[in-house]
Amino acid sequence: ETGVTQSPTHLIKTRGQQVTLRCSSQSGHNTVSWYQQALGQGPQFIFQYYREEENGRGNFPPRFSGLQFPNYSSELNVNALELDDSALYLCASSFRTGSDGYTFGSGTRLTVV
Amino acid sequence: AQTVTQSQPEMSVQEAETVTLSCTYDTSESNYYLFWYKQPPSRQMILVIRQEAYKQQNATENRFSVNFQKAAKSFSLKISDSQLGDTAMYFCAFMKQGGGYNKLIFGAGTRLAVHP
Numbered sequence: 001e002t003g004v005t006q007s008p009t010h011l012i013k014t015r016g017q018q019v020t021l022r023c024s025s026q027s028g029h030n031t032v033s034w035y036q037q038a039l040g041q042g043p044q045f046i047f048q049y050y051r052e053e054e055n056g057r058g059n060f061p062p063r064f065s066g067l068q069f070p071n072y073s074s075e076l077n078v079n080a081l082e083l084d085d086s087a088l089y090l091c092a093s094s095f096r097t098g099s100d101g102y103t104f105g106s107g108t109r110l111t112v113v
Numbered sequence: 114a115q116t117v118t119q120s121q122p123e124m125s126v127q128e129a130e131t132v133t134l135s136c137t138y139d140t141s142e143s144n145y146y147l148f149w150y151k152q153p154p155s156r157q158m159i160l161v162i163r164q165e166a167y168k169q170q171n172a173t174e175n176r177f178s179v180n181f182q183k184a185a186k187s188f189s190l191k192i193s194d195s196q197l198g199d200t201a202m203y204f205c206a207f208m209k210q211g212g213g214y215n216k217l218i219f220g221a222g223t224r225l226a227v228h229p
Binding site: 035042048055090094098102 | 117146148150155156158160163165204206208210213217218219220222
């Protein structure tokens with residue numbers, strides 16, 4: 001059973017640029033969620049995808065967008081990067097209800113300069 | 114809105130000793146789940162233990178156990194026989210049961226250091 005894999009592991013971007021982060025979900029999981037973890041804080045929910053549609057969103061602006069593909073993998077896109085977007089971005093997969101808990105990837109460390 | 118509070122930013126313990134990490138939460142929901150996650154330097158969040166709110170019995174996973182007090186909205190984690198590999202950030206998280214989607218609400222975390 002494969003876990004959740006994320007790529008790239010580290011990334012440096014310039015303010016105003018756009019970035020795409022990728023995530024492969026754990027085998028058998030059909031739901032993918034993205035979280036932003038700023039330094040020294042707990043993760044914050046960005047959004048969740050189920051059956052290739054966004055079905056829930058946290059308090060993040062529209063320049064944060066995503067996709068889920070038929071194989072349940074996912075992308076997180078962030079446009080017009082700001083310095084405050086610097087954070088660890090975590091992808092998590094689960095079954096539909098999430099009640100068994102999520103399986104997280106090791107994250108992508110994004111630095112915006 | 115639900116909130117999760119971890120009042121201990123840092124804790125330390127000697128190897129083989131027992132340590133308890135505190136967590137309180139605020140919600141008006143009656144059905145929900147609570148989790149403890151561990152985040153070592155590798156950054157991956159690892160599920161330590163989960164508790165279903167409707168179950169009165171406290172969850173246990175090997176050396177890890179919880180003290181779930183629903184009325185007090187308290188969910189502490191006890192680590193027995195602490196090991197060096199337990200050194201990590203520990204996050205308490207809440208998830209509402211049901212609804213159109215599910216999301217985890219995390220506390221700010223407790224950094225645990227296990228010393229030889």
